[in-house]
Amino acid sequence: MIPSEKDLQELGVFEDFLNSIGFKRIEGAVFGLLVLSDTPLTSDEIEKTLNLSQSATSTALKTLAHYGAIETRENRENRKKEHSAKNDSLSIVASIFRKRDQEKILGLKKAAEKILKTKEDPETPSYKRLESIISTSEIAESVMNFVFGLAEREIPDQYPQIIKRLPKALDLIAKSVEPVDVLTNSVKTFINNRPWSKSKEDLR
Numbered sequence: 001m002i003p004s005e006k007d008l009q010e011l012g013v014f015e016d017f018l019n020s021i022g023f024k025r026i027e028g029a030v031f032g033l034l035v036l037s038d039t040p041l042t043s044d045e046i047e048k049t050l051n052l053s054q055s056a057t058s059t060a061l062k063t064l065a066h067y068g069a070i071e072t073r074e075n076r077e078n079r080k081k082e083h084s085a086k087n088d089s090l091s092i093v094a095s096i097f098r099k100r101d102q103e104k105i106l107g108l109k110k111a112a113e114k115i116l117k118t119k120e121d122p123e124t125p126s127y128k129r130l131e132s133i134i135s136t137s138e139i140a141e142s143v144m145n146f147v148f149g150l151a152e153r154e155i156p157d158q159y160p161q162i163i164k165r166l167p168k169a170l171d172l173i174a175k176s177v178e179p180v181d182v183l184t185n186s187v188k189t190f191i192n193n194r195p196w197s198k199s200k201e202d203l204r
Contacts, residue, residue: 001038002041008049010036011029011036011050013032015028027060030050030060031085033049034046034085039084042081042083046061067095068092068094069085102141106137108137109134109141116130116134
């Protein structure tokens with residue numbers, strides 16, 4: 001079922017957001033349409049609703065599928081392929097982080113580490129800046145690993161409880177006197193070993 005005209009007026013929000021993180025506006029419009037649709041849509045329906053060409057629609061769908069934002073299934077009755085946005089938005093964010101940002105951050109960190117090895121005086125401004133880049137990269141990696149860990153466990157019903165606990169955890173980390181690399185490893189260990197329960201009581 002095609003979303004109402006009122007809902008379609010909000011597609012610009014999706015276009016702007018996805019465009020701001022590196023996607024094309026067309027991809028944002030297609031994703032927004034699928035998010036707002038209560039039923040899966042065929043390529044023809046997407047083309048007509050958004051007034052797009054067949055090739056533009058196909059390219060947008062392939063890109064969104066590549067980043068895990070949508071899923072495609074064949075309708076058994078009419079054999080047509082139908083597209084829908086995934087219900088778990090966190091898995092989408094995790095996929096985008098993993099494919100687009102994790103590699104860049106890791107590259108920056110490795111470059112900083114390589115240059116740092118050539119520096120002899122740890123008191124120079126350049127040495128301290130490189131150390132800061134490495135530490136910041138490790139913090140970013142920890143945040144992304146946290147998101148990846150939640151997405152892999154597929155527990156969207158527990159997100160509200162996790163969000164309630166997050167500020168306290170972040171505050172504890174911010175006030176800690178431990179080195180960043182120790183904090184990073186602690187967060188990674190917590191994410192990898194946490195036996196996320198299906199019971200919401202465990203997160204209260």
